Amino acid sequence: MTRGPAVIVRVGAGRYYKRWQGERRGNVVSIRMVLLPLFVQVGLTFALLIWMVGLRRQTLVSGETKIRDIALGQPNWPPRATQIGNCYRNQFELPVLFYALIALALPLRHADLFIVLMSWVFVVTRFVHAGVFVSSNDLGRRSTAWLAGVLVLLVMWIYFALKMLLLI
Numbered sequence: 001m002t003r004g005p006a007v008i009v010r011v012g013a014g015r016y017y018k019r020w021q022g023e024r025r026g027n028v029v030s031i032r033m034v035l036l037p038l039f040v041q042v043g044l045t046f047a048l049l050i051w052m053v054g055l056r057r058q059t060l061v062s063g064e065t066k067i068r069d070i071a072l073g074q075p076n077w078p079p080r081a082t083q084i085g086n087c088y089r090n091q092f093e094l095p096v097l098f099y100a101l102i103a104l105a106l107p108l109r110h111a112d113l114f115i116v117l118m119s120w121v122f123v124v125t126r127f128v129h130a131g132v133f134v135s136s137n138d139l140g141r142r143s144t145a146w147l148a149g150v151l152v153l154l155v156m157w158i159y160f161a162l163k164m165l166l167l168i
């Protein structure tokens with residue numbers, strides 16, 4: 001299948017996208033729509049980082065934790081600092097697959113409305129997971145939120161793979 005020349009299509013105030021002549025329009029979404037849930041997830045990660053650093057600094061300044069006890073990465077932080085640190089570290093596990101999916105879907109032009117909506121669902125599951133993690137840390141509720149995020153991300157990856165492999 002050969003494509004004609006590329007056409008720039010205006011889809012709203014200051015929003016454009018490139019499509020090939022004769023190509024089906026499909027679900028048109030802006031780059032901002034695709035990136036916004038990703039930026040919100042990054043915001044959660046930075047918020048947890050700042051919180052973790054603040055708690056750790058506070059325990060060092062108060063003398064509750066000694067530098068020699070943590071200088072080589074030993075897990076000698078107080079429980080609350082450990083809890084927030086673990087929640088922060090968790091943002092580099094499952095969300096990495098989300099970042100990879102968006103990084104692939106955008107330039108390959110397979111980020112459609114379904115991907116955007118599922119991205120928001122995924123990010124909500126991450127906020128619920130983090131909220132439970134830093135509050136009650138109820139393993140049952142936390143695991144349910146985590147599993148929901150895994151399933152949403154799995155559906156997103158299957159959808160993306162099918163679109164890529166079947167060229168739909």
